[in-house]
Amino acid sequence: EIFEAADANADSKLDFEEFVQYLQDHEKKMKLAFNNLDKNSDGVIDASEVVAAVKSLGIHISESQANSILKSIDSDGSMTIDWDEWRDYFFLHPAKNINEIVRFWKRSTVVDIGESIAIPDEFTEEEKKSGDWWKRLVAAGIASAVARTCTAPLDRLKIMMQVHSLKTRKMSLNTGFKLMVKEGGIFSLWRGNGVNVFKIAPETSLKIGAYEQYKKSLSFDGAQIGVLQRFIAGSLAGATAQTCIYPIEVIKTRLAVGTTGEYSGVVDCARKLLKQEGIRTFFKGYVPNLLGIVPYAGIDLAVYEILKNYWLEHFSGNSVNPGILILLACSTVSHSCGQLASFPLNLVRTRMQAEAMEEQTVHMIQLMKEIYRKEGKRGFFRGITPNIIKVLPAVGVGCVAYELVKPLFGLT
Template sequence: MMAIDKNNEYSNNTRQVINSLLSGAVAGALAKSTIAPLDRTKINFQISNVPYSAKAAYKFLSETYARNGFFWLWRGNTATMTRIIPYAAIQFTAFEQWRKVLKVDSTNINNNGGRKFISGSLAGVTSQTLTYPLDLARARMAVTTINEYKSLGDVFKKTYLEEGVKGFYRGYVPTILGIIPYAGTSFFTYGTLKAFIKDKHGYENAFVNLSCGAVAGMAGQSSSYPLDIIRRKMQTSIITGNNYKSLRTTFWIVYRSEGIIQGFFKGLSMNWIKGPIATGISFSTYDFISTRLKKM
């Protein structure tokens, strides 16, 4: 009887892992494709000394469209998909597994909030670590032309020849330091809000999930944005020619040349637009697909 129970538990967990991988992959791809032009715009301002404004962002988008056409706004999105599909799949799956390890009941609003936060943070660290070279490649493609990097494979080839294996993890430290509050806050906020609404009002639907995800996205983005600035500058330093070789060096260069607000919060207002959209779509899509797969 015990052997049968263990086999059933293993089988159920395997199905849950496959379910989470598929749901997370679709959720991540849909969310990132939706906001890809805004993401590309944000990265360009993050790595330059040009002051950010809504007018400047619109000018960048319109000039890109006029110069290269509509689909150029999605340049680098192939690299994004190559990265985000495994990243989102791993992140959601890791969250479910860490939630089990830490005994987190996501339906209970009174459950230990610390464990919810830690589960999300560990999920973010797990997925980011396993897919980081793809994130670096995506960032470099987003801020270059086809003359510099013709394809994702070209980015990997040139990075290896010019910087070695170490080059694939440039900016890794600020990325991990940033993903801890970002993923922890996002998963914690989304789970807590969704459970609260279900507990108080007794319902859950796609609109509620989308709204909770949007709030979670804004909270997560705000908690880690300065580190996002630093990691982007470090990831693309080989392109811009700046001496962004370490977290400390990058921090001081940005602080001295651009100041606190303009330097470390440049483009945050755009993130308050694209972040909630992407996170809302991601969480609600994941829940929708996951629920349907469980019923099959």
Template sequence: MAKTAHHDPHTNKLNNTQIVLTSLVAGAIAGALAKTTIAPLDRTKINFQIGHKPYSTRKAFKFLLETFKKEGFFALWRGNSATMARIVPHAAIQFTAHEQWKRVLKVDQSGKTPGKLFLAGSLAGVTSQSLTYPLDLARARMAVTHKHEYATLRQVFVKIYYTEGLMTFYRGYIPTMGGVVIYAGVSFFTYDTLKRLFRERIDSSHNPPAIASLGFGAVAGLLGQSSSYPLDIIRRRMQTDSSGKYKSIFHTLVYVYRNEGIRKGFYKGLSMNWIKGPIAVGISYATYDNVKVFLRNILVKYRSKLYIE
């Protein structure tokens, strides 16, 4: 029976297939809940990221209000169907891959292998992002266009395929991977480190209280998104460009720098991320940990009746 590198008391009672399945389900639920919560803020951020107008909190809320007045309440969640189609498999794969990469890399849970812990997070992010990238691009397109241009997720894929070609679905992939390596590495590293310190200094039980997990996730999200934000700008510009203006990473970097500068270009909308990022990551990590434990409790309790091979 394979064991993971976690101190999860259930892992010595479940086989690796059961561990993977519970991680997949918990990750899917966590991702869906977190992204739906902050979807209006996400749409606002993307619109400012790809445009030339300077960002401010007042302008962000003005955009939300105008969208509500012109297109209705549910327009604030426009593109969320594409987000769900992406985030459910993305979060499920990322959380599961993180557990498995820690197992493969033999991460020491006492904090003696920080490099491996960071690498496990980065590899988890790369794994999940690579497998779901076309859905991320489709969601970005839906978020920045009117519903008449792309009415459904299927229409996004069909229209892009016939008018821009298959490779368009991977436009912005390289800066995305650069950002993911930093973001996922910093985020998972921070969250796991805070949980370890909590266990060592405050409460030795395996799973911290939900409020503590929310706080740890919020800090992890804040640090992760702040460190990778410029690459997120480049990614969004390239993903949503249907005119061919942003031909390469270098061209996009130069264009943004010359026309908008460093602060107004590469960090546009970051303060919005400081609001939505900690909320989303906190909800995601806390939900994942608690749902995972709940599911594993059920399996352990009824393991004589449930056989998942």
């Protein structure tokens, strides 16, 4: 990599003038990076400046973690880094290393579990130029489809428990599965999964594109945005994507709660809904769905940041690479907390999407009052058990599938 960077005329030969020019240009870049970190211009970089630099990349570390970074560069034991130490350490290290380290801890939610409306993944400039970004999206889409398909029976059971909670409170995991299999056979457990997989591509594309645009609007002079800006941009991107694909969400719910033979497929379901109930039916439950994005994305990101910082503070040692198991654990807990926070609105949304089956039309506040009057507070969490159970296998299957698919696209 160093040879290719220095070979200015790309003739696979390196003469003395090219080598000297490369060293001079590289030293200028290192000096600029050093000056950017040296905020008080005292000629040295201390722990507080390391904390501030990493924070600008969206990562929060403790002072002890900053001291560990300093130790790896500091050669005289002063716990500060002067220009000579900085130059000697980074002379043969590409500057992109710090971004690669940070990417270990950036929130990666390209692989979703069927209801993820949190912060999208971010792509480096190198990935955008090389075209790796679209390969990662395709690989993540395949992994997401596998994860959703593997947990589809739990997803359908959750919807059934949400919709029929006012009719019967006795539907448990066991009885729910038995009723679905008895009504439509074993394959009925995957009813509605096709449209759930189909919407991965448009939803992800819209979310990623909108997220990039909102990030640009929230940043100043091209500066890196922090956690708060990422949360705002992610929430707005989620709202934008959900608005565009919401009719598909309604169709998915109707297919999931429909009886065997009621709909022959996605197109037939859409045609019957349009003919029998009109265009407005495709946006029933839109308001609670939109309101649920903020608590989901906010709690999800906040819990992830807390767990990440706790691990960095107490268990990381001298390493900032947490490993797949730590990331998997953090993602599972944060997803679960996000779903708990937004589940009541999720239940109201699902009930409103399926309200035509009850032959009645109710508004959001009216429906919430009815649920509370008949079932109490617990009524807002009908179906939470299969929803929580599916998080760990969905995240795990998604991550494993993603790692297996990546080599097929030449990704490491």
